[in-house]
Amino acid sequence: MGLGFAPFRLLPERFYRFGSKFVLSIGNCKFSSLHHRYYSAMSTNVELVSSARCFQSSINVYSHDSEELQCKMKFGVILPDQAKESKLPVLYWLSGLTCTEQNFLTKSAAHKAACDNGVIIVCPDTSPRGCNVEGEEDSWDFGTGAGFYLDATEEKWKKHYRMYSYIVKEFPKIISANFPVIPGKQSIFGHSMGGHGAITIALKNPGMFKSLSAFSPISNPINGPWGKKAFTGYLGPNQESWRCYDATELAKNYDGDEIELLVDQGAADPYLKDELLLPNFCNACNNNKKVKLTYREHAGYDHGFYFIATFIEDHIKYHARYLK
Numbered sequence: 001m002g003l004g005f006a007p008f009r010l011l012p013e014r015f016y017r018f019g020s021k022f023v024l025s026i027g028n029c030k031f032s033s034l035h036h037r038y039y040s041a042m043s044t045n046v047e048l049v050s051s052a053r054c055f056q057s058s059i060n061v062y063s064h065d066s067e068e069l070q071c072k073m074k075f076g077v078i079l080p081d082q083a084k085e086s087k088l089p090v091l092y093w094l095s096g097l098t099c100t101e102q103n104f105l106t107k108s109a110a111h112k113a114a115c116d117n118g119v120i121i122v123c124p125d126t127s128p129r130g131c132n133v134e135g136e137e138d139s140w141d142f143g144t145g146a147g148f149y150l151d152a153t154e155e156k157w158k159k160h161y162r163m164y165s166y167i168v169k170e171f172p173k174i175i176s177a178n179f180p181v182i183p184g185k186q187s188i189f190g191h192s193m194g195g196h197g198a199i200t201i202a203l204k205n206p207g208m209f210k211s212l213s214a215f216s217p218i219s220n221p222i223n224g225p226w227g228k229k230a231f232t233g234y235l236g237p238n239q240e241s242w243r244c245y246d247a248t249e250l251a252k253n254y255d256g257d258e259i260e261l262l263v264d265q266g267a268a269d270p271y272l273k274d275e276l277l278l279p280n281f282c283n284a285c286n287n288n289k290k291v292k293l294t295y296r297e298h299a300g301y302d303h304g305f306y307f308i309a310t311f312i313e314d315h316i317k318y319h320a321r322y323l324k
Helices: 102-107 111-117 163-178 193-204 225-235 239-245 247-253 272-276 278-286 305-323
Strands: 015-018 021-024 030-032 037-039 047-054 057-066 071-080 088-094 120-124 181-191 212-215 259-266 291-298
Touching (some): 057 111, 071 111, 088 163, 088 305, 102 305, 111 305, 163 181, 163 193, 193 247, 193 259, 212 305, 239 247, 247 278, 259 272, 259 278, 259 305
Parallel strands (some): 181 212, 212 259, 259 291
Antiparallel strands (some): 015 021, 047 057, 057 071, 071 120
16 A cells, blocks of 8 residues: 655655555654653654545545654545645644544545645644543543643643644644655644634744634634633633633734734534634734734534535635745
8 A cells, every 4th residue: 555645755765564554764863851752763654544535636544653642643634646746835724623633534525626726735633542531531522532732731631632732843744754745835724623723823833834714713712611611621720821822812912924814604603602702803803913814704604514615625725825
């Protein structure tokens, strides 16, 4: 079973076959004192878990051992055939509550648009898996499938629940080491909890991404039930420590280079009023000249993937303009 792309940028001797799977062996042994984590020679290795064809692309799922999360993680890749001949820009998709790397691959209808616009789309999981933290399986909106793209500080959670550092520091290195991506040509988007993640990560890291968009993002979690539950559990009761992971608070105080973002929202979304709190975010953006928000609300659409599938091509085209 092949990797689904031509490994032109890797030395042939770095490929090894184990059974029916390939492992890429890249990286040097080093110790990082920053997080007191051991980085082995396998730190950027990936294993192919599954592969399928859709339009002119390979739809692949990989696994790797994460140093940040201290567990095995999976991620999905939509890999257009153009990647066999040349490097391409990369789009990072962050999924919402209860999702895995599979949801976007199977439900978004993004495959043809990715091929037509010549972009690789990568889809990480939404939380650590199999860490056996007490309570992580007790509810659908906290723990497994609900990492909220933050770095936990509470003792019980801080070893594994480091999704912010995983997305910002580790996952891009995995992607750049194993796939033909153009350095610096990356953008980010997401849905619901993943929309929250995309916006907060982009606003906290000016210049890291060429463009930003979201579907139905959790926009003011410090004032919504989902956010309050997650932030209390992961970050503790001090609400001042929550603000650095709140899109509305970050938009209020953003002082980096001017940033544009596209947000699509379904008007029939049952979570719009109490959980997403988009009016608060829109007001914060409108009061900060450095944050240029295009907000589109669509009658009749709810919070699910039918809504995403309807407008996903718009978002991919939007990002492709910035990634050229």
